[in-house]
Amino acid sequence: MPELPEVETIRRQLLPIYKNEILEKIDFRYAGLLKNATPDDVRTALEGKPLQDIDRFGKFLLFRFPEHHLVVHLGMSGVFIKDVAQSRYPQHIHVVFHFSANKHLYYQDFRKFGKMWLYGSRVDFSQYGVDPFSPEFTLKKLRELLHLTRRNIKVFLMDQHQIAGIGNIYANEILFEARISPFKRTDELTPEQETALFRSIRAVLERAIQRFGTTYSAYRTVEGESGENQHFLKVYHRAEQPCVRCGTPIEKTTLGSRSTFYCPTCQV
């Protein structure tokens, strides 16, 4: 589910509600999502501590406490919910955060692909690529990455070790915006296409953030609402519908074992 815009939307919504509140208690109802610690480790490290900030790297959320971080990846169906009826929890609530001021936060994930890690004051993301909204992401940097490999451009965009944060929906939309065929290899792009790709990555992601992300099934905002960006998608899930630019029917294929949508006329 959640790609960079959805994770950023969640971060922006959580921050004003929970920042500086004390995490009084944390309940793990499904401990399997913790990858490098036990529930006891997390309780010892975080309970009684204030949530100082929430950061994002790629598709990861970083809950910053004094001396520790709780790092969360939402997988395909993970959501944070502000309020649920505590008398009868909905299905698949795996973690409950009890904060001061009687505030609660619920982590729900029906497919259990989401993961959590406990880290110290520093979190190492060096194995991952560059975040598109970090200062390091420049046209020069993108060109370097493109020229280091000879891979399919769409598979490249979705590789978190190259650029962190782009998933299948936005890879499709970015390539449409840049008028680049998803079948192109990274070393086949013209300088003009490289520039268009750079601009499209930020533009498509930025617009999706402004629209609170894209909801297809599981994704909801912290307030429990759908995003709005699904109403503005140009190619994703639009197979056989006319291209908004030229009217040619959008085609669907499979690339890197993922659904791929493109306009065969204006993406070259």
Added chain:
DNA sequence: TCTGACCTGCGA
């Protein structure tokens, strides 16, 4: 570089 596995829900 590609495939399967991890999970569950939904729609055809």
Added chain:
DNA sequence: TCGCAGGTCAGA
């Protein structure tokens, strides 16, 4: 009942 789904990783 089966195939598919917005992610990631190990292993072939």
